[in-house]
Amino acid sequence: MLLLMTVGTGIGTDHEDSIKRLVESCSYAIHSYHPDDVIFFCTKESQEILPLIIKEYAKKNGSAILKNSNCLISDPSDFTCCFELIFEVASLYSEEEIIIEASTGTREMIMAAEIVSFLNRIPVSHVTGDKINGIIISGSERNKQMVLYAAYDRLQFHRAIDAFNLSQFGSSLRLISNAVSIPDRDIYYGIFNGYWYWDRMNYAEAYRYLEHAPDINIQIGLNRQFLRELIYLDQLDDSGLDRKKMLKIRQKKYVYVLIDLLHNARRRVDGEHYDDALARLYRVVELISQVLLLNYGIDDNEEKIRFSDLKKILKRQDLSLYARRADRHGVVRIGLRSKFYLLEDLGLKGAGNWYSELQQYIMARNDSILAHGITPVQGEMVRVMWDNVRNIIKEACSEINEDLEVLYSSSDFPVL
Numbered sequence: 001m002l003l004l005m006t007v008g009t010g011i012g013t014d015h016e017d018s019i020k021r022l023v024e025s026c027s028y029a030i031h032s033y034h035p036d037d038v039i040f041f042c043t044k045e046s047q048e049i050l051p052l053i054i055k056e057y058a059k060k061n062g063s064a065i066l067k068n069s070n071c072l073i074s075d076p077s078d079f080t081c082c083f084e085l086i087f088e089v090a091s092l093y094s095e096e097e098i099i100i101e102a103s104t105g106t107r108e109m110i111m112a113a114e115i116v117s118f119l120n121r122i123p124v125s126h127v128t129g130d131k132i133n134g135i136i137i138s139g140s141e142r143n144k145q146m147v148l149y150a151a152y153d154r155l156q157f158h159r160a161i162d163a164f165n166l167s168q169f170g171s172s173l174r175l176i177s178n179a180v181s182i183p184d185r186d187i188y189y190g191i192f193n194g195y196w197y198w199d200r201m202n203y204a205e206a207y208r209y210l211e212h213a214p215d216i217n218i219q220i221g222l223n224r225q226f227l228r229e230l231i232y233l234d235q236l237d238d239s240g241l242d243r244k245k246m247l248k249i250r251q252k253k254y255v256y257v258l259i260d261l262l263h264n265a266r267r268r269v270d271g272e273h274y275d276d277a278l279a280r281l282y283r284v285v286e287l288i289s290q291v292l293l294l295n296y297g298i299d300d301n302e303e304k305i306r307f308s309d310l311k312k313i314l315k316r317q318d319l320s321l322y323a324r325r326a327d328r329h330g331v332v333r334i335g336l337r338s339k340f341y342l343l344e345d346l347g348l349k350g351a352g353n354w355y356s357e358l359q360q361y362i363m364a365r366n367d368s369i370l371a372h373g374i375t376p377v378q379g380e381m382v383r384v385m386w387d388n389v390r391n392i393i394k395e396a397c398s399e400i401n402e403d404l405e406v407l408y409s410s411s412d413f414p415v416l
Contacts, residue, residue, distance in 0.1 A: 002037050003030065004099070010022030026103070040071070042071070050068075077108055090116050099122065102117075123145050126143070127142070127143060127144075153178075157175075157179045160173075161416050166270075194209030216416070247297060254287060258291060259407045265284060285336065293343065325338070358392070
């Protein structure tokens, strides 16, 4: 065990008495802890007293040799000077068991030692006892050890909450993990984990954490309902329903994912991760077309667009575009723009205009570093695109049997 000890010049009735009491106090503290090593933090004046402390310790311990070293504080009245030195030394020995003994020294030295204790989760000790006129009576000394973890943990807890509210879920988990003295730590740890998984769109794991989480915020209950329904829809999708019912279930599931992905993109915008946000918005736009194509029995997500199916639906349309895009198996491979114009051909008026409104942003996405180019993405452009995409979702999906505003509000993450 390593003992870090501040050493001042003592308090007494006169100079000689001050030194005597200082030596007794410091040697008592060392004797109490029996450290493997002691590092003294001293002033020019107190440096001369160290041999007396070491000699008195040896006297108390049968001539035991005290392994020690000392660090000279150049200006003991300068808090920054004291703090930087003690903090750096404590950090060097962070892997060892450490106790800080801060009974003597200037106010700045003692305060610096206590704050180092707070920041590094190290116990801090003071020699106390019965006093007369503020001076400890010889022979009544005793150690009083304080653990400042609770104060530090409370600081970490509030930092974790702040990180969560900024959608920095990994940081919130790291911060809350070490806040062992917070009574509700496990509750928040579970909630943070739930939203960490949800932000990665792992809905099953997110629900596992949030299923029994207390509703410390009303939004958590709404979020749980949203997740439960989404997972249920996913299970129904694999339950062997007839195709017509299956496509209805799938469309509802895609709408849930669509709204959630829109939130996901918003969190990236707010975090100024504009390339990530733009990539997600591109997927939102593509998902809009896939949701709408399901109205015509076309599943472009889990199935393929087949030319034979289009011929049955588009009886009076020019099919040459789709014929050219069909491979030898009859699978039509078309890009995002053509999917919106396919919706126009299917009779959905305005679909082509929706794509036209978003075309400049889609081109910016294609030129971005996360797509096919190296052009930086501008934040304001992504914010405008996000607003436009949300408005198009309201207009394009208004006929689908879902209350989009309810879905949007129930899938928004809480602010704690």
